[in-house]
Amino acid sequence: MGKTEDWLDLLQTPEPDMFGARARSASDAAVLRRKGHLKEQDSFIQFVQGMHQTHTTLEVMQKMDRWIAEHRAEPRTSRLRRMVPTIGSFFVPLKMVEAFQEYDDFFALSRRQYVPPNFAELRHIFNIAQVHASAQSLKLITFDADGTLYADGAHIEHDNEMIRHIVSLMRSNVHVAIVTAAGYPGAPERFEQRVEGLLAAFRQLQLPKHITDRFHIMGGECNYLLRVNAEKRLEFVPDEEWKSLVMKAWTEAQCQRLLDSAERLLLEGAHRLRLPVQVIRKERAVGVVPTSTTIYEVLEELAITVQNQLQADLPFCAFNGGNDVFVDVGNKSLGLEALMGYLGFSPPEVLHVGDRFSDTGNDSATRDCCSILWVANPEETDFFIKLLLGDIRQKKTYGPTYIE
Amino acid sequence: MGKTEDWLDLLQTPEPDMFGARARSASDAAVLRRKGHLKEQDSFIQFVQGMHQTHTTLEVMQKMDRWIAEHRAEPRTSRLRRMVPTIGSFFVPLKMVEAFQEYDDFFALSRRQYVPPNFAELRHIFNIAQVHASAQSLKLITFDADGTLYADGAHIEHDNEMIRHIVSLMRSNVHVAIVTAAGYPGAPERFEQRVEGLLAAFRQLQLPKHITDRFHIMGGECNYLLRVNAEKRLEFVPDEEWKSLVMKAWTEAQCQRLLDSAERLLLEGAHRLRLPVQVIRKERAVGVVPTSTTIYEVLEELAITVQNQLQADLPFCAFNGGNDVFVDVGNKSLGLEALMGYLGFSPPEVLHVGDRFSDTGNDSATRDCCSILWVANPEETDFFIKLLLGDIRQKKTYGPTYIE
Amino acid sequence: MGKTEDWLDLLQTPEPDMFGARARSASDAAVLRRKGHLKEQDSFIQFVQGMHQTHTTLEVMQKMDRWIAEHRAEPRTSRLRRMVPTIGSFFVPLKMVEAFQEYDDFFALSRRQYVPPNFAELRHIFNIAQVHASAQSLKLITFDADGTLYADGAHIEHDNEMIRHIVSLMRSNVHVAIVTAAGYPGAPERFEQRVEGLLAAFRQLQLPKHITDRFHIMGGECNYLLRVNAEKRLEFVPDEEWKSLVMKAWTEAQCQRLLDSAERLLLEGAHRLRLPVQVIRKERAVGVVPTSTTIYEVLEELAITVQNQLQADLPFCAFNGGNDVFVDVGNKSLGLEALMGYLGFSPPEVLHVGDRFSDTGNDSATRDCCSILWVANPEETDFFIKLLLGDIRQKKTYGPTYIE
């Protein structure tokens, strides 16, 4: 066709240099890269959004109250199951009408007649209901790291507001864990770097052992568990103490075979998509990072390709990290289940906070074993944790007598 | 309910001030304001997107080539009409397959098997096809101002790349007009401020009159027409020279009645939505600007409310400006038609570039009378105008002999 | 391909004649002709049906009560308009909840949890609501003939139950008209044949003139109006007495031109569809009747083809008659409007009963000018007229004093 040349030509054509024209390159076309809405994909929320065609939000939430209760009682044949076949479990009862009214008092959603709630607005209402419900029974709260606790690639700094929340939660007898894809085998100091502000606070506040025992980090989705030692530093919990039988049975050879296949699929996929990438291979993960601009959709394609084509003996998690695509051995559901087993908690007592709950997000698996909060950024995490702490505080004051 | 107080309480609750807690206010909830996807609403593009469920993009574009040709021949009963009842006219034939292939050479869209094109990608393909088609017959190109020629609220600075493009277009015998909501009755200098860099270039380049005669500004959607005078300054074209009979018949009293009704509806709507606003009343327009944070959805609701409820003798345009909601007397379609009549051009010779083509955007009306390019920001405008200039240059070189 | 021969061969292949095999012909394939559900097409009823995904029938009907009232007040911008853009007018208020409960008492629809109402069930509920609403103000009831008053191709026999109903209606001060596609210019006796039992009853009962004056037949959709004369026979009402100005302006040449074009399109269409047909040409109508077995879908295709392609100076009605496809000059809406003008009645006082209200049915046009009852066969007509007569009787007894 010669069309590519045309584009290059076009963009390089010198023009009368009156206004300081500079040589152009093909990269100018990058201005056209605009991502769509794939991060906001969820069959249940989209179903709820669709109901607004024929319902007010109040009517929707009244039905949700009834239908969620029915689904908790009859998950296999419930009305929600028939309407949203991929729907999961609600581990605690949700009061959607109350959550909506609380939200509405601030945002006047019910005053809109023509414009239904957007995805984020509905997500927030679900979050509010979830916070109030989980606050009653919460024993363990887990957080995704990047995009949830701090900005992508950042870490918990000393002045981070989140530190105060985490300590408050731990003091309120709630265990806290960070459940992250990041994994640094044999290097607790690398984990420490990501939460240095938090550990510094533990030290500065001289938190007693029974409090710091309530903090863990699960790394590599489900591969590494760390705790706080007497020096307020991180140390690995020995595998035999916390890993499930199934996980203990994974061999090094199986892991490497899985990662080899994954690496090959990632590279083939990137090549097919004409995406130049750099491979990052770790003990229990392999990923690719684009070396030129691209859009979310291309990474999504790559993640789905691996999800569909990877044949493996072990469970794995192929996910779109937003700026990369990774395949990890195991997944957060296995990690959470192992942690819950280790600490002795059941699904209604656990809440996972994350920012990636679409089909290609590595937080999705957690829906199988506990309640979730879906946030869009650390500011939202901050907001909902404050709401949660308020509930817990109130429960202590007015609730059934409670002795720590 | 007392719930509002709860929220305020929660957000103000003092906490151990170890990490410098500061007093919080209700405005913290603002972190939850996230807009959805209303700017990307178009029944035809969404239909094309939906076809990707069962078609590759190439297949979609092959059908588009056939169906657009059929629709041009039989607009009332065409297949596209049956599938997208609100579809408009295609004033020039579009070669969608070629545009797709051109786009695909850069963006490898066809390599994706699981992730269909997003809204912007399809918009870009339509734009490429439109540029190539319009280049053949273009006599007049019109631009929306804010969000299209320059960032919202900015103006054309001296070093603006766009200046070079506009001059190139005018030198290539293409008339250029800015068609904007902004209106400054009796104040050409206010219009000049918005394009000062451009006028400076006209002077610096000592553009001859027959070139500067190719530049106009249509202000207030369709209420004020300006041209360049001998001093390279803007001056109003007298109404009797360019306004249509219908527009000339509008009385001041009718306009004020319309604006009074609009102002009342805007204020009632803002009150209903609990949105504090400031009113801006002009000769031919009235608008409200929120005085606190809000989201796009709320402005959308307000714009639709006025569209639905305003009863008026005159045509009007109620639109969501992104940061405000305005009601203008008349609309861009009337403005463009008057301009086309004044300059003597027909729909296939005209192209309007804008960033607001959804139902509440003030560029939408232009679809009735000419071809359009839908851009998301000035960088995209820049890109497509370069593409257009390349086509025009090539036509001059290789096309039928052409003497200016 | 030779495939056609294969089929013929196959079907003709002699087999061991043990069980009396007889020669077969291609017509055996006719066993595969099965019509679909095109007769039950209506965007509004289908919308109401779709609501059952997320609503109980009671909830649907509660919304209908509200939304129909809102649509009557604001037809241009109502919620129903936004959801069903092709929705028409409701000339009288409908009480859908009451109608549903009345229906439900018999049919226990509300007891079903998994199987929503089918099309006919919803149609019946609308009919019940319509009967009760129209009974309050009814001055004129009109009936389609074939498929509504009697079986296709039949006529009103002496023992027909419908006779009793028609007389009861007329005695209750309700005008009755048959509005039919059938047209016999200059031949009142042909019309008489279709209703001979009814006229016989008029005579036998010695109905006084002021009663028989309440009976009319509108033939050829809108082309011929007949009344009952002193001998209880039918006679044409002179055109100048009842036709609208527009209809009076139609020339014979225009009609013939329209019918010529229609005939050509019908024949071309039938040829394209490989449907052998016989043409029937009348003064104000032309149609084709298949001369071999076919299915409803093929006739539908032919009717839509003519609707889309016929260019004409006069209004026309191209419709699927079930066993034929006809194009008539004018339509039932014009016929009804003329009749309403002649008798002096307004839309809320008129009710049309028919069996063809889908897009290719010739009863559809009546929706523009009066309320409707959609029946599936004469038995349903009988049922709903009894319901109507009950209401009228009750109104007489308990209602406002009424003197005939």
Add this chain to the structure above:
Amino acid sequence: MGKTEDWLDLLQTPEPDMFGARARSASDAAVLRRKGHLKEQDSFIQFVQGMHQTHTTLEVMQKMDRWIAEHRAEPRTSRLRRMVPTIGSFFVPLKMVEAFQEYDDFFALSRRQYVPPNFAELRHIFNIAQVHASAQSLKLITFDADGTLYADGAHIEHDNEMIRHIVSLMRSNVHVAIVTAAGYPGAPERFEQRVEGLLAAFRQLQLPKHITDRFHIMGGECNYLLRVNAEKRLEFVPDEEWKSLVMKAWTEAQCQRLLDSAERLLLEGAHRLRLPVQVIRKERAVGVVPTSTTIYEVLEELAITVQNQLQADLPFCAFNGGNDVFVDVGNKSLGLEALMGYLGFSPPEVLHVGDRFSDTGNDSATRDCCSILWVANPEETDFFIKLLLGDIRQKKTYGPTYIE
């Protein structure tokens, strides 16, 4: 409400008895019972039908050829799986384009531009493709009885055309079985009554043992297997010869517990739906038969209710029989698998012909273990078996040398 009385009153109101009015009863409302389209429900066929919005039938079938081949290769992640999550297996490759063209030669489907194929037309095209594909490898063909081999409640008479087909199939080395819900434990003569014409033909034709060995009846879905003995009469095959280990493990107590629960649910359901019924309890089945008029939808509701609520240790089949609702121990899939194991055939060698393949039909389960033909009545069965016999005959003549 008193509304029921109103209806009864209305229908009983005496009217002037001029035209022989007779007393009416509530049963008059039965005229409103009209069934919908639940028999024609199939997510795949409906998906294919939906594609016609944007595809011609030829385009649809071209894609089907590709997508079915892809789905056979990658059933878990295929494009069809993503678009129709409930899609099953294709045990043989289907040539949909060829089947369509064969159908189209007779029915001119491709000539229709506005009216897409109805459900039955698509079902026929699938059937034609299935017949041609299965003919190549067919070893066993099984038939549902009522509605497929003969009209509901009828049996195979002496002059039945189907007899000739069955014998032809058996002579062509194809095993034939009737797989039916009907079960008569310990009473082979009851089974004989249903196929008396067929057995008479076996005798009259003096079919040799190696031919009559190719005939079986599977009764009670999967509970009774019968064969033809030397006297050309039916006899039970001892359970130990043909039942799977799993089926042999079912205890009488388990069966009775299941049937007790089912009976209770059927009666509760019928009571809820206000449907008067008679219970029919058999050794391995229980059902209810309405004792007054009802519609298909009500039986559907009852069948789904039991499907959703019955908790059982054994597999079961709760189905809408059209005029009754039955719950059988086991299902046709188990019956077919056992028969296939007994005779030594694999899925690509087997074809089941039935008329109930929607979710509440008892033929649906067979999709799991073999190819299927979906017919609407015995006439269609006759048609497709003739087509199949033609293929088999041709294969014998022209195909690879074949010695019986």
